Amino acid sequence: MTQHETSTAAIDPGTWHEGRVGLWLIGARGSIGTVVSVGLHAMLAELAPPTGCTTASEAFAGVPLPAFADLVVGGHDVSTTPLRQRAHELVESGMLAHRFVATADDALARTDAEIRPGYDPTTHLGSQADAVRRMAADITAFREGHGLTHVVVIDISSTEPILEDHVEFHDADLLTAALEDPDRALLPPSSIAALAAIESDSAYACFTPSAGLGLPTLRALATERGIPYAGQDGKTGETLLRTALAPMFMARSMRVLSWAGTNILGGGDGATLADPEAVRSKLATKTRGLVSLVGDHVVAPLHIDNVPDLGDVKTAWDHIHAEGFLSSRITTQTIWSAYDSMLAAPLILDIARLLALAAADGQRGVVPEFGFFFKDPWGSDVHDFSQQTVALRDWAHATGARVHAAAQTAVTPA
Amino acid sequence: MTQHETSTAAIDPGTWHEGRVGLWLIGARGSIGTVVSVGLHAMLAELAPPTGCTTASEAFAGVPLPAFADLVVGGHDVSTTPLRQRAHELVESGMLAHRFVATADDALARTDAEIRPGYDPTTHLGSQADAVRRMAADITAFREGHGLTHVVVIDISSTEPILEDHVEFHDADLLTAALEDPDRALLPPSSIAALAAIESDSAYACFTPSAGLGLPTLRALATERGIPYAGQDGKTGETLLRTALAPMFMARSMRVLSWAGTNILGGGDGATLADPEAVRSKLATKTRGLVSLVGDHVVAPLHIDNVPDLGDVKTAWDHIHAEGFLSSRITTQTIWSAYDSMLAAPLILDIARLLALAAADGQRGVVPEFGFFFKDPWGSDVHDFSQQTVALRDWAHATGARVHAAAQTAVTPA
Amino acid sequence: MTQHETSTAAIDPGTWHEGRVGLWLIGARGSIGTVVSVGLHAMLAELAPPTGCTTASEAFAGVPLPAFADLVVGGHDVSTTPLRQRAHELVESGMLAHRFVATADDALARTDAEIRPGYDPTTHLGSQADAVRRMAADITAFREGHGLTHVVVIDISSTEPILEDHVEFHDADLLTAALEDPDRALLPPSSIAALAAIESDSAYACFTPSAGLGLPTLRALATERGIPYAGQDGKTGETLLRTALAPMFMARSMRVLSWAGTNILGGGDGATLADPEAVRSKLATKTRGLVSLVGDHVVAPLHIDNVPDLGDVKTAWDHIHAEGFLSSRITTQTIWSAYDSMLAAPLILDIARLLALAAADGQRGVVPEFGFFFKDPWGSDVHDFSQQTVALRDWAHATGARVHAAAQTAVTPA
Amino acid sequence: MTQHETSTAAIDPGTWHEGRVGLWLIGARGSIGTVVSVGLHAMLAELAPPTGCTTASEAFAGVPLPAFADLVVGGHDVSTTPLRQRAHELVESGMLAHRFVATADDALARTDAEIRPGYDPTTHLGSQADAVRRMAADITAFREGHGLTHVVVIDISSTEPILEDHVEFHDADLLTAALEDPDRALLPPSSIAALAAIESDSAYACFTPSAGLGLPTLRALATERGIPYAGQDGKTGETLLRTALAPMFMARSMRVLSWAGTNILGGGDGATLADPEAVRSKLATKTRGLVSLVGDHVVAPLHIDNVPDLGDVKTAWDHIHAEGFLSSRITTQTIWSAYDSMLAAPLILDIARLLALAAADGQRGVVPEFGFFFKDPWGSDVHDFSQQTVALRDWAHATGARVHAAAQTAVTPA
Ligand SMILES: NC(=O)c1ccc[n+]([C@@H]2O[C@H](COP(=O)([O-])OP(=O)(O)OC[C@H]3O[C@@H](n4cnc5c(N)ncnc54)[C@H](O)[C@@H]3O)[C@@H](O)[C@H]2O)c1
Ligand SMILES: NC(=O)c1ccc[n+]([C@@H]2O[C@H](COP(=O)([O-])OP(=O)(O)OC[C@H]3O[C@@H](n4cnc5c(N)ncnc54)[C@H](O)[C@@H]3O)[C@@H](O)[C@H]2O)c1
Ligand SMILES: NC(=O)c1ccc[n+]([C@@H]2O[C@H](COP(=O)([O-])OP(=O)(O)OC[C@H]3O[C@@H](n4cnc5c(N)ncnc54)[C@H](O)[C@@H]3O)[C@@H](O)[C@H]2O)c1
Ligand SMILES: NC(=O)c1ccc[n+]([C@@H]2O[C@H](COP(=O)([O-])OP(=O)(O)OC[C@H]3O[C@@H](n4cnc5c(N)ncnc54)[C@H](O)[C@@H]3O)[C@@H](O)[C@H]2O)c1
Ligand code: NA
Ligand code: NA
Structure with a gap:
């Protein structure tokens, strides 16, 4: 396609022009993670329609979102049980139909190869800052290895106990000092992962009730670094x-x-x-x-x-x-x-597509319109699901229009 | 604005300036009708708050609606069992708490005195047009007797069998002829009542699944005569x-x-x-x-x-x-x-207040935003309850603003 | 009735020949107690049939049980709220129909006059043995005042916390000493009440999960003194x-x-x-x-x-x-x-009638066939409700036959 | 007892001494039939315990019943879809776990080879008596081919419409004449099958609400011919x-x-x-x-x-x-x-085992104690499930004791 062929007509407002998108899952080998990977395979193999994916409905027609085929999955996990095995266990338990898993072995092996060890406080040596750097490096390597334009980190790891407040959660300097101290383990794993997302310039979403990026200093840092983020705790049942x-x-x-x-x-x-x-x-x-x-x-x-x-x-x-x-x-x-995980998995795909859009639009900080997906929406007091539905659709169309306009400008010769 | 300042202050946008409103119930002695009458008494006697009345919620603050005290109840019924007796039966059955009925005898007797015989096809002599004229006259007498600015007729009579289609339902002249023929009884009682509403220049709502005003010729006639109307079949459970x-x-x-x-x-x-x-x-x-x-x-x-x-x-x-x-x-x-009737009764009060507002605004024909109240909304395909909620609120505020502006103009010297 | 009028024919096997029976309720002013008293009144006034009373069913026809009219109610309670007031509160709350309470004032006042202060550990002065003696005296006075042949004590007082084990619960002498010690309050109120039942030679049932007569030394004592007893925790829902x-x-x-x-x-x-x-x-x-x-x-x-x-x-x-x-x-x-209390009250009447029968038969100690009434049956491992149903019916008929035979012997001249 | 001591020891009261038993299913390729066949395979292959089989519970210990391995399955069906295919469809639908079907192919093929065409009124040529004779011959051939001591016919074919009464249902001679008339098709297929059971001297049970053996003349005939039978309509949910x-x-x-x-x-x-x-x-x-x-x-x-x-x-x-x-x-x-079929299948196995026992005991006519299995028990008015449970257990032990005693007598030299 030469530059001239590109025209207003050629750019379908619903088409994504931003290249492939990474979906980096914290807890990638868990139940939800396994269903995400099996589901992507099944949809690409045309074994299953995107039922349960909000962004695949009519209401999102015309919004330029990455296609399912544009998503590349990787992640962190502390478990070493291969996805393939988890998938077969989920067939055994009645959750997944055999037909979706039967042909998924290669696809699951490929994803498994992209999963790096998660942060495990019981075995980690060195400071928490070391852990953040190592994990951010994993994500950056993934981005570069696959030539990804955007990476979206989503936390779907095991729920952590309630976190007590600390003064460091409110003071960036104190936090930095604590993280560099090899004798302290102040932050829970979910927040280490959130920091790795920030460090690697990835968009971020917290699908669990754990602290994650929810601490004041972390949220300020994310906004400052210009990553879009959303949370918290998936609303599924x-x-x-x-x-x-x-x-x-x-x-x-x-x-x-x-x-x-x-x-x-x-x-x-x-x-x-x-x-x-x-x-x-x-x-x-x-x-x-x-x-x-x-x-x-x-x-x-x-x-x-x-x-x-x-x-x-x-x-x-x-x-x-x-x-x-x-x-x-x-x-x-x-x-x-x-x-439960069958309800959650399509939302993970929705969040990945929509956060990629937010990133393409250059949005920084919390995106309150993602409250649609969460039990405890960050940046919003709206819990009414129909209001959230309208807000998300309006946001997607407005954001999409801007991203589309920008794409059009970019390709249109002056 | 000088003396005008007084008037601006005097006209609270939420205040009704249109005088008393008649609520004429077809089936006034039924279960819903009885609860409406007992409920009005209980609220006026400050025995009960308006729980269950949509129009009494915060969302309608500022909309100029008739107060409950502005409503005067009358109606048609084929039953002669006094409201008082029905009310006590409803206490016996556990539906109404004794405390609301204990002091309601006088109020119920007053309403009972405003109930006229309904149209009973098995005993009626003369043409159906005679029945319409007699019933319209009942309503007009009620309006004049009480000096009412508006009357709202609401059908809460027993559900009728499904009506088969007739050519007269689509042709005004044929319908007129059929109605004047003393040997024909083409229309069901609910449609006779709807015609009486039209003839007496009353707003109208159909809370039942019966035909009522739902026939094409009747709907055209209502619009032509300039009455606002809404339906159909209360959505309560x-x-x-x-x-x-x-x-x-x-x-x-x-x-x-x-x-x-x-x-x-x-x-x-x-x-x-x-x-x-x-x-x-x-x-x-x-x-x-x-x-x-x-x-x-x-x-x-x-x-x-x-x-x-x-x-x-x-x-x-x-x-x-x-x-x-x-x-x-x-x-x-x-x-x-x-x-069921406890769910329905407050909606009857809501519909009365809101149709009075529509009438004050000079609205003619079907008001689709009343779909909020109905299983089978006339003039609308919207069934999503949250969409209906937004639509009704928006309609009420917009209509209220117009009515308020008109009232203000009226009181402001040129 | 002369001796000659008495004959085999004259003694209906289903007729009670043992005079009036006292029903002494621990917690007589509670919700269940109030329903028991209102219910007895309603049945005697023929306002209500004995629906919900197991012993009034066909399956118990022919068993000689005291009639409802043979029951005289009294009891202990720490509350001083009159039964009349409690009854009206239960009407207000929707539990009792007004018609049963409307004419019950006198009957409730009579029962109220038979209620004595319960044992309240927070105000009691003296030893627990004093409390037992005082309460046993209350029951004995009630028995004598009304000329009752049998008294059945049933505990329907508030559920107590779980009781920790003590050495005194397994050693009669230690227990006696502890009870006489004015500085100790070893037993919970429910066990004080159970001892009062034993001391006053009354049959006893424990309708609550509290300790009551359930302690080893108390159970041994009850058996030794020859009172029939049953428990524990009414099985109603x-x-x-x-x-x-x-x-x-x-x-x-x-x-x-x-x-x-x-x-x-x-x-x-x-x-x-x-x-x-x-x-x-x-x-x-x-x-x-x-x-x-x-x-x-x-x-x-x-x-x-x-x-x-x-x-x-x-x-x-x-x-x-x-x-x-x-x-x-x-x-x-x-x-x-x-x-809940409407389910419990008729069982209290059943237990009273059947324990009176057990007493008439001279049964001593636990009656395992009462498991039908209890969540945690004393003296039995049978929980299957249909097995319990059969066991209770068989027991009642066998016991009734013995009591009947004894009555016959008593009145038949040699 | 000397050498007899051996035999006493040799005859475990719970051991079946009557050889293999045929289970002939009318509707053998239906959903229940397929589960029966898969289930027998799974239990024999020790892939599954007999959960859901009443006769495998402790309560039947000591009753001499044929083992599952003693059962040989055959039947009639109008469908030609192989069991193997039906079984895989039931896996697909989520009803059967794959592991039970995975190794069942041979076993299912063997059973399929024993299924003969059922009576299909729309294609049958000749009299209904011909159909009965042909089907009885199928059963007899099955019995002889496998050297079976007893055959139990159980109807699990599709439910038929309600049958109107006919004079022939009450008069054996009229019925015989009607059956021989090639132009009449008086009886429904289920009754043709029941007659085939009688003709082939098989025990019979009706698991459906269809007429089956339930017509007066047929029931009389069954009793006369000395077959034990039971019904009707499996009680499962x-x-x-x-x-x-x-x-x-x-x-x-x-x-x-x-x-x-x-x-x-x-x-x-x-x-x-x-x-x-x-x-x-x-x-x-x-x-x-x-x-x-x-x-x-x-x-x-x-x-x-x-x-x-x-x-x-x-x-x-x-x-x-x-x-x-x-x-x-x-x-x-x-x-x-x-x-539903998973609830029914184990009952089919129970009925087969217990009717074989009845046959071994020489019982003739209806066995009312089988009411345990049926919605509409033949020969009994008892519907109370716990009463039915007791009755069935008592019957099984009493019958088993007789069968055992007879077996013992048989092996004991005079
Ligand atoms: N509908 C839903 O399923 C739903 C809804 C809302 C929230 N959630 C949350 O989603 C999360 C995942 O749910 P799931 O059913 O997949 O659980 P799961 O237990 O199957 O998976 C959790 C995964 O996280 C991994 N993990 C644990 N600690 C880790 C760490 N420090 N770093 C990286 N990985 C780690 C585990 O090894 C495991 O593979 C839970 O927190 C759950 O509460 C689920
Ligand atoms: N939640 C609800 O209660 C609910 C919801 C939707 C619709 N509705 C409809 O509202 C209507 C009223 O319900 P209800 O529970 O009060 O019933 P009801 O039977 O208690 O009352 C109906 C009244 O209509 C009167 N009536 C009958 N024919 C008449 C006629 N020709 N003219 C005048 N009056 C006549 C009857 O005498 C009676 O007093 C029913 O049609 C019902 O289907 C009720
Ligand atoms: N279906 C049922 O209602 C049901 C079933 C099983 C057990 N129970 C048990 O029956 C008991 C009574 O239930 P209720 O609903 O009537 O409760 P309630 O709270 O209405 O009545 C309890 C009565 O016990 C009295 N009481 C408290 N301490 C006392 C003491 N030391 N001596 C004498 N009286 C005392 C209270 O003053 C009150 O009047 C509870 O323990 C409950 O758990 C009830
Ligand atoms: N829990 C239960 O499943 C349950 C309980 C009570 C009764 N039943 C009854 O059991 C029967 C079978 O249920 P299912 O779920 O297996 O049904 P199904 O439809 O899967 O199977 C019925 C079988 O009967 C066959 N059939 C039809 N007409 C026939 C004929 N004339 N001769 C021989 N075979 C014939 C069909 O071809 C089919 O294979 C039904 O009548 C049902 O009402 C089932
Ligand atoms: Na409509
Ligand atoms: Na029967």
Whole structure:
């Protein structure tokens, strides 16, 4: 294509002109990571349509996003179990259909070759700053090796216990000193990974309730360095349902008095959340949105139980008591049942595509419109899922239009 | 602005300057009608806040709507059971708390005195046009007797069987002829009532799935005569839930494969719907919105069963099967349980207030933004409840601003 | 009646010949106690049939049990709120229908006059033995004042925290010494009440999970003194359902892998169980039966949440995962919703009638066949509800036959 | 006893001494038939334990029943789709785990070779008596070919429409004449199959709601010919749950006012039941037991909907409204979800083993104790599942003891 052939007509507003995009997963060998890799293979092999991918819907038509074929996956993990094996285990457990995994061996091996050891505080030698540098170097090598225009780092590693506050989280200099001290291990692994994203100039998203990039000094640093980022804690099941449903009661001026919930699940996430410390961070993010939507008078007991025999299926029962006209009682119960990681994986692909767009647009700092994807949206107080849907679509079209216009300018001779 | 300053201050944008408003209920002695009357009493006596009234929420602050105290209730009914007695029956059945009814005797007696005999095809003598004239005269007398600026007619009478199409429904002259023929009874009672609303220059809403004003010639006539109207079939329970929930699946690009539902209820509505003909019209309006939201591939068996021992509580179970990423199965079940008429009554008050506003603004014909209230919105294809919520609020504020501006102009000396 | 009128024919095997029976309730002014008193009034006034009373069913026809009219209620409580007021509060909350309470004032006042102050460890002066003597004297005075043949003491007072073991619970002499020591308060109130029952020669049942008569030395003493007793913790809702359902899975050789449960409730019991210590004893008794029925491999997380806005309605959701043929998955969910005290009250009447029968038969010590009524049956490992049903019926008929035969012998001249 | 001591020792009361047993399935290539064949293979290959087989539980220890290895499967079907293909389809649909089918090809091929064409009224030439003779000959050839001591015929073919009554069903001579008339096709296929069972001296069970052996003349004939038989309509899901639960309400003297139910399923059975005629027979058998357990005042609307996307999973929602003490409301909801054929298959194996035992004992005519397996038990009015459980166990042990004693006698020299 010569420069002259390029014209306004030639540039479809929905076409991505920014080259290949790296998707760097912290926890790449976990359940979600495995489904992401199998799913990319299945879609490229035309075994499966992009059902569950928000960005593949009509509402995003015309937005210039990287195609699924433009994504290259790599990541960090502390596990060494190969993706291929994880994938077959997920077939055994009933989560993945055999037909998607049957032909995926080569693709999974290729991705596995791009996975580097994650930061493991129990074995790491040297300062935390060393760890950040090593991991940033891994990402940079990945970017350069594949000639990627953008890399998006997404944290899907195991949920960490709630982090206590420290003075270093509020003071950049103190933090720097602490990180260089080989005798201290101040930051949790998720924040080490977030720093590596910043250091390597990657966009970043936090899909877990762990600290990640959520500390004040880190957020300031990310904005300063000009990376776009979003979080926190993927909204996939019970909380998704809640934020779709709660506004209905409010729109009808009902008073939600209580919203009790119980989640039961097995699998890796079930085992992690059996730890009462880990579950505390999860429970906190889950309740925040509800209170914001219906008011802080709401009584909202919430449980997550590890029930190993259920495997990766998560079932959630919610009991909602609302008061209507003349104090009358409305009770609504919801029962949600699904493979949690199957809900999460397409969102990871959505986030990667959309953060690449944000990066192409040169956005810096938190992107509040990504609240659509998260239980505890950074940079936003909006929890109403339909409002989030509108906000994300509007953002994508406006950003896409700018990126498109810029591309057009770039290729159009003066 | 000098003396004008007073007037600006005097006109609160949220204040209604149009005098008292008549609320004329077709089926005024039914379950919903009784709750409307008891509720108005309870709110005026400060025994109950307007919980469940959409127009009483923050989102409508500043919109000039008639106060509850501005509403005067009358109506038509074929039943002669006094409101007082119905109210006490509803206490007995557990629907209404005794405290709201205890002091309502006088208020209910006053309303009862404003209820005129409805059109009963089995006993009516003369042409249907005579019936329309008699009923329009009832409404006009009510308007004049109370010095009302606006009257809003709302049909909350028993659901009628599905109506077969007739050539007269499409040709005004043929319809007129048929109505004057004393030997024909072409129109169902709900349409006779709608004509009476038109004849008496009242705004009109159809809260039932019956034909009402929904026939082409009648709708044309209403628009021509300049009355604002809205419909159809109040959206209060299972369908409300569905239209709040279905968009969530779509926003996440899931494919809803089936949505099965069962409703069980007793009470008057249960008995009516035990008639397989009556239930057909209800089932039709209930399914329409779902198909429009998730696609017509959806398998959506739906049942309504009369279970007399349940009384006025309606319980609905829905089972939703959606397909997500890599064909994975998501099942969601909802169980909704509430006193149906307690959900409906506050909406009747909302519709009355908002149609009075439309009338004050001189709106003519269908008001599509009232889709918020209805299973099968007239003049609109929007079923998504959050979109309807935004549309109604926007409409109310825009209309209110115009009415306010007009009121201001009116009081401002030239 | 002269001796001659007495004949075999004259003695209906189902007729009670033992005079009036005292029903002494520990916690008589609580929710259950109030329903018991209102219910007795309603049945005697023929406002209500004995629905919910097991002993009033066909299966117990022919068993000589005291009639409801033979029961005289008294009790201990630490609350001074009159029954009348409690009853009206229960009407307000929707639990009791107004019609049952409307005419009950006199009856409730009469019962109130029979209620004596319970043992309150925070205010009691003197030794615990003093407390036992005072309470036993209250019961004896009640028996004598009303000329009662038998008194049945039933503990329906607030659930106590789990009790730690003490050496005195296993050694009668040590216990006696501890009780006489005015500086010690070794036993919980429920055990003080149980001792008062023993001291006053009353039959005894423990409807709560508290210690009550459940301590080894107390049980030995009860048997030695010859009183019949039964326990523990009324089986009314979720646990009833579980013990009816679990045997079904076993009969079909399915393997129950997990049985997760959540209870939500408000009211007095909800508030008590909000205390994590109190709830522990409840959770323990609830799980015991399940494990015994399906095996100790079962994963059975269980929660009880205090949700005040729900009032006295308790709702329980259970999720059961069983494995069937070729490892196939069977999931069963149950949702139970009812006023807890309305389930309990008729059982109190049943227990009173049946323990009076046991006393008439001269039974001493634990009566294992009462397991039908309890979550954690004393003297029995049978939790299967249908087996318990058969056992109780058989026991009642066999005991009734003996009591009948003895009565016949007594009145028949040699 | 001298040499006899050996024989006593040699005859374990739980050992079967009657040789191999034929299991002849009408509808052998259907979903249940396929699972039966795969399951037998899996158990013999020690890939799976007999979970779900009642007769494999402790409660049947000591009863001399044929081992699974003693069963030889054959049958009739009108479908020609090989078992192997059906089995792989059931893997694809998620019902069967791949590991059970992976090594089953040979075993399934062997069984397939024993399946003969079923009676197809649309293609059959000749009289119905010819069809009976041909099918009886198939069974006899099977018996002789494999040297089987007993053959048990079980009908698991597609549910037929409700059969209208005919005079021939009550008069053996008229029936014989009708069957020999080549121009009449009086009996449905299920009854032709039942006659073939009688003609071939096989025991018989009807697992469907179709007529089968249920016609008066056929039942008389079966008894006369001395075959043991049982029916009707396998009790596997919602009805099983109902008959386990309903007695609980009765034992506690509650009054069950309504029991509403909805079933949704896809798969072969879903498609068959989409036919309103076929579903009528199913609905009839499902409701009969409920009415018998809780009284005929119960309001019990029941639906079965074909929802193809659900595949072979059947989900049933039941809503039970019971009245308790002082008219209080108890609501219980149950949601049952399972692969229907996986529930049925082990029962087919149980019935085969137990009917072989009945035959070994020389029982003639209906065996009422098999009610345990059926929605609409022949020869019995007992629907209470726990009563049925006890009855079946007692029957098995008593019958087993007789069979054992006879075997012992047989081997003991005079
Ligand atoms: N629907 C959802 O699945 C959902 C929704 C919201 C949030 N999340 C969160 O996503 C995360 C992943 O979920 P999952 O089901 O895939 O869990 P998983 O346990 O299967 O995978 C977690 C992976 O993280 C790896 N890991 C642990 N520590 C690490 C470290 N220091 N560095 C790099 N990798 C590390 C583990 O080895 C593992 O491979 C969890 O935190 C979960 O709470 C999931
Ligand atoms: N949540 C809800 O309650 C809800 C939602 C949507 C629609 N609706 C519809 O609202 C209507 C009213 O419900 P309801 O529960 O009050 O029913 P209801 O049976 O208690 O009351 C209906 C009233 O209409 C009267 N009526 C019947 N024919 C009449 C006629 N020809 N003219 C005048 N009056 C007549 C009856 O006498 C009765 O008083 C029904 O059509 C129902 O389907 C209700
Ligand atoms: N279905 C059921 O309701 C059910 C089932 C099983 C067990 N129980 C148990 O029954 C008990 C009563 O339940 P409720 O709902 O009536 O509770 P409640 O709180 O309404 O009543 C408890 C009563 O006990 C009294 N009390 C407290 N301490 C006492 C003392 N030391 N001596 C005498 N009285 C004392 C209180 O004042 C109160 O009146 C609870 O322990 C509960 O756990 C109830
Ligand atoms: N839990 C359960 O699955 C359950 C419970 C109770 C009853 N049943 C009944 O069991 C039967 C079988 O269920 P399924 O799921 O295996 O159904 P299916 O449709 O998979 O199988 C039925 C089989 O019967 C065959 N068939 C049809 N007409 C025949 C004829 N005239 N002669 C011989 N074979 C014939 C069909 O070809 C098919 O192979 C149905 O009637 C069903 O209602 C099943
Ligand atoms: Na419309
Ligand atoms: Na029968």
